[in-house]
Amino acid sequence: MAYYLGLDSSTQSLSAVVIDTDAGEVVLDESVQFGTDLPQYDSPNGFLANDDPLVRHSDPLMWLDALDLLCERAKANGFDWSKVAGISGSGQQHGSVYLNASFFDVVKALSADESLAEQLKPALSRATSPIWMDSSTNQECGEIAEAAGGRDTVREISGSVSIERFTGPQIRKFSKTAPDAYAATARVHLVSSFMASVVAGTDAGIDTGDGAGMNLMDLSTADWSATLLNATAPDLETKLPPVVAGGTKLGEVSTYFVEKYGFAAGTPVIAWSGDNPCSLVGMGATAPGTAVISLGTSDTFFAAMSKPLTDPNGYGHVFGSPAGGFMCLMCFKNGSLARENVMQKLGMDYDAFSKAILEETKPGNDGNIMFPYYESEITPLILEPAVKLEGDDEFAQWKKPAAAARAIVEAQAMSMKIHSAWIGETPTTVRVTGGASRNDGIVQVLADAFGAKLQRLAVSNSAGLGAALMAAHGAAGTEWDALFDAFAKPTPGVVEPAAGSAEVYDKASKVFGERLEAAFGLCC
Ligand code: XUL
Numbered sequence: 001m002a003y004y005l006g007l008d009s010s011t012q013s014l015s016a017v018v019i020d021t022d023a024g025e026v027v028l029d030e031s032v033q034f035g036t037d038l039p040q041y042d043s044p045n046g047f048l049a050n051d052d053p054l055v056r057h058s059d060p061l062m063w064l065d066a067l068d069l070l071c072e073r074a075k076a077n078g079f080d081w082s083k084v085a086g087i088s089g090s091g092q093q094h095g096s097v098y099l100n101a102s103f104f105d106v107v108k109a110l111s112a113d114e115s116l117a118e119q120l121k122p123a124l125s126r127a128t129s130p131i132w133m134d135s136s137t138n139q140e141c142g143e144i145a146e147a148a149g150g151r152d153t154v155r156e157i158s159g160s161v162s163i164e165r166f167t168g169p170q171i172r173k174f175s176k177t178a179p180d181a182y183a184a185t186a187r188v189h190l191v192s193s194f195m196a197s198v199v200a201g202t203d204a205g206i207d208t209g210d211g212a213g214m215n216l217m218d219l220s221t222a223d224w225s226a227t228l229l230n231a232t233a234p235d236l237e238t239k240l241p242p243v244v245a246g247g248t249k250l251g252e253v254s255t256y257f258v259e260k261y262g263f264a265a266g267t268p269v270i271a272w273s274g275d276n277p278c279s280l281v282g283m284g285a286t287a288p289g290t291a292v293i294s295l296g297t298s299d300t301f302f303a304a305m306s307k308p309l310t311d312p313n314g315y316g317h318v319f320g321s322p323a324g325g326f327m328c329l330m331c332f333k334n335g336s337l338a339r340e341n342v343m344q345k346l347g348m349d350y351d352a353f354s355k356a357i358l359e360e361t362k363p364g365n366d367g368n369i370m371f372p373y374y375e376s377e378i379t380p381l382i383l384e385p386a387v388k389l390e391g392d393d394e395f396a397q398w399k400k401p402a403a404a405a406r407a408i409v410e411a412q413a414m415s416m417k418i419h420s421a422w423i424g425e426t427p428t429t430v431r432v433t434g435g436a437s438r439n440d441g442i443v444q445v446l447a448d449a450f451g452a453k454l455q456r457l458a459v460s461n462s463a464g465l466g467a468a469l470m471a472a473h474g475a476a477g478t479e480w481d482a483l484f485d486a487f488a489k490p491t492p493g494v495v496e497p498a499a500g501s502a503e504v505y506d507k508a509s510k511v512f513g514e515r516l517e518a519a520f521g522l523c524c
Pocket residue numbers: 010011091092093094132165213274275276329
């Protein structure tokens with residue numbers, strides 16, 4: 001029997017996905033919800049309340065209590081942790097944990113007599129951790145870019161322009177606002193490498209997948225960039241763990257978990273990564289040519305890349321792939337909420353919406369265009385939300401419901417097409433996941449716009465599953481293809497692009513980009 005564990009430390013929960021690679025089955029899928037299971041942390045959505053809406057911090061002790069609770073709960077439900085032959089994990093990206101010099105000894109000698117949180121609390125040099133939802137570092141982003149030689153230099157070295165939620169700007173802000181606490185910090189870990197450190201009882205390295213989300217790593221060397229470190233904060237080179245390749249064996253599970261929960265002594269722990277790199281694995285999309293579109297509250301587009309090109313517009317990010325090489329990630333904030341806003345306005349449910357797209361309208365929508373920015377947008381950068389309709393008079397007054405239904409989906413699909421062109425390779429296959437991927441109309445427009453075949457994957461936690469696959473690959477050397485065949489298979493029924501639609505959307509997306517630029521004063 002070969003069981004492999006993927007832990008997923010996300011914003012609102014900690015989950016364990018255990019796969020049985022012999023049977024090709026998920027044998028455990030257990031979660032601890034921070035809000036409901038750990039109410040003492042006053043974090044109903046996984047983060048602490050703050051008067052400043054730009055600040056989003058979490059208590060790292062909450063993540064540790066969640067790990068204890070998860071292990072305990074599964075054991076109490078009869079799960080035998082000793083069957084697990086390898087462990088890896090996924091962490092919400094960009095979030096950081098600040099530790100003093102006692103951390104190195106404490107993490108090596110965790111005692112089963114006390115909780116993880118009790119033992120690690122004295123090792124924190126900062127009580128809270130800024131997470132990816134924090135956008136309070138705009139000033140620091142500018143300062144880092146200036147010190148490093150410009151915004152484009154930061155992008156060319158690290159794969160992204162300076163981004164508020166990325167770890168480097170967050171570290172800089174801490175070093176400026178709390179210089180003493182920063183000086184007392186001996187280690188800055190990411191969520192992924194912090195949790196990996198605890199599980200392996202060691203000071204874990206940061207993998208290139210998550211390391212690239214810090215604005216500190218040089219993509220060309222897969223190591224920290226002296227230019228970016230110096231531009232960010234004093235003595236930072238002494239405070240970061242090493243960068244390691246995806247799949248690196250960090251060590252063996254800490255005796256804490258052996259004694260307390262019955263893990264087998266010697267179980268290998270494989271480097272953890274960020275949730276998006278792990279999702280690339282969990283979606284079986286580690287080969288260039290296959291892109292993933294995840295349709296959720298926000299939509300994301302990610303894909304493995306043959307070369308680490310970067311987005312000249314500064315919207316896209318480049319991360320390492322846990323399977324080697326690189327991946328891109330683009331976030332589109334106006335996803336399901338924008339679609340649902342339009343449906344509500346049109347009085348349509350998902351079925352009527354799909355029917356309007358498939359049966360009552362056609363690719364290109366007779367030139368009718370919507371700019372559906374119900375909220376500020378990340379890609380392209382639109383700070384003032386606005387919804388605009390351009391086309392014939394009736395359409396512009398919302399009097400053509402079917403065309404409006406198609407228009408929002410086309411806007412989202414064309415925006416993804418335009419803003420993924422910089423990766424230099426057009427996907428031949430697109431894998432869709434997330435709630436809205438069940439909708440035939442939406443999926444057909446995506447297939448048509450990309451001129452690619454669309455596959456649906458019914459994976460509920462692609463990051464946790466990806467981490468479990470990373471554990472199997474790293475600990476047992478199981479080939480990726482065998483793992484993908486067993487665990488990342490598309491559901492039957494490929495959606496093919498309609499003949500000629502790719503040409504229609506090549507032209508339509510050019511027009512969309514130009515009109516968007518004019519309507520919002522942007523550069524696309
Ligand atoms: C990616 C990002 C989010 C978090 C979510 O850049 O900020 O996707 O990783 O956990």
